[in-house]
Amino acid sequence: MGGVRCSSSRCPDMNTNRNVANHYSQGDLLQRLNSALIEDGVDPAHPQVETLAPYDQFHGRGLEATEEIVAAIQVTSTDHLLDIGSGIGGPARTMALRFGCRVTGIDLTPEFCEVARHLTRLMGLDSRIDFELGDALAMPFTDGTFDGAYSMNVSMNIADKTALYAEIRRVVKPGGWLMLSELAKGPGEPLDYPTPWAASADTSFLSTPAETRRGLEAAGFEVVQFRETAAEAKAFGARSRAMVERGEKPPHRAVQLIHGEIAALAMKNSARGVAEARIIPLEILCRKRPC
Numbered sequence: 001m002g003g004v005r006c007s008s009s010r011c012p013d014m015n016t017n018r019n020v021a022n023h024y025s026q027g028d029l030l031q032r033l034n035s036a037l038i039e040d041g042v043d044p045a046h047p048q049v050e051t052l053a054p055y056d057q058f059h060g061r062g063l064e065a066t067e068e069i070v071a072a073i074q075v076t077s078t079d080h081l082l083d084i085g086s087g088i089g090g091p092a093r094t095m096a097l098r099f100g101c102r103v104t105g106i107d108l109t110p111e112f113c114e115v116a117r118h119l120t121r122l123m124g125l126d127s128r129i130d131f132e133l134g135d136a137l138a139m140p141f142t143d144g145t146f147d148g149a150y151s152m153n154v155s156m157n158i159a160d161k162t163a164l165y166a167e168i169r170r171v172v173k174p175g176g177w178l179m180l181s182e183l184a185k186g187p188g189e190p191l192d193y194p195t196p197w198a199a200s201a202d203t204s205f206l207s208t209p210a211e212t213r214r215g216l217e218a219a220g221f222e223v224v225q226f227r228e229t230a231a232e233a234k235a236f237g238a239r240s241r242a243m244v245e246r247g248e249k250p251p252h253r254a255v256q257l258i259h260g261e262i263a264a265l266a267m268k269n270s271a272r273g274v275a276e277a278r279i280i281p282l283e284i285l286c287r288k289r290p291c
């Protein structure tokens with residue numbers, strides 16, 4: 001217990017990381033994914049973006065939110081993108097297919113990295129996408145490696161946002177972009193747990209929108225676009241509930257896949273947080289200022 005605490009901003013918090021990875025991992029994700037695909041009438045050996053999207057876009061509004069990032073950024077086929085907290089790789093595969101670019105994902109949950117690599121191989125994208133097991137606070141990349149970086153629903157697990165933004169800034173080229181699709185803290189009561197990203201408040205670290213903007217600017221990013229997307233989240237929730245009432249599957253089934261028994265409560269807590277403005281979904285586009 002306890003152990004030696006590292007004071008460096010690039011030293012990962014091993015306890016938090018272990019608890020975060022445990023929250024996301026039950027050990028049999030690939031079997032459960034394959035069963036879900038078979039139930040959908042999809043051959044697990046030949047997955048495609050659309051057939052995987054209900055499961056591999058593990059963030060609010062799923063593929064719809066990823067498409068908004070695609071629409072907001074300018075990427076060429078020679079660019080190299082970084083996906084911070086890449087999960088099982090849905091966003092990375094979307095980017096690689098849309099732009100023909102190279103993508104590197106980094107994630108601290110080993111099972112997610114394994115499943116991400118497997119699905120990417122099956123889709124024939126492994127020459128352009130790789131997944132590293134690691135911590136966003138201490139990334140194994142040299143300075144200025146990436147033309148752009150994005151992160152979807154990850155920073156809620158990271159307490160030290162100053163270190164996170166500094167580390168992202170370090171690995172992005174001067175003038176490069178960063179796009180965040182995140183959940184921020186609204187006014188009002190603390191959140192109820194579990195949520196899709198945390199079993200308890202011990203691994204949940206939401207900043208307010210104002211803190212988020214200030215943190216990015218202090219780290220050396222120019223904020224180009226800063227958008228609250230609660231209305232979109234509520235509309236997506238209403239559409240999903242209507243589909244379920246009609247006896248159809250909802251478009252986003254990643255939380256059920258990954259969290260099994262606690263999924264329903266986690267989604268209910270998160271939807272109530274958004275409805276009561278205790279959670280504020282954000283989409284932020286920034287550019288790295290030259291020094």
Ligand SMILES: C[S@@+](CC[C@H](N)C(=O)[O-])C[C@H]1O[C@@H](n2cnc3c(N)ncnc32)[C@H](O)[C@@H]1O
Nearest residue numbers: 057058059085086087107108109135136152157
């Ligand atoms: C809600 S999931 C989102 C996954 C993916 N971005 C997506 O949208 O499909 C959050 C992810 O962040 C990862 N994560 C949390 N803290 C991290 C950290 N410090 N470094 C790297 N990955 C982290 C988790 O392992 C998990 O895969």
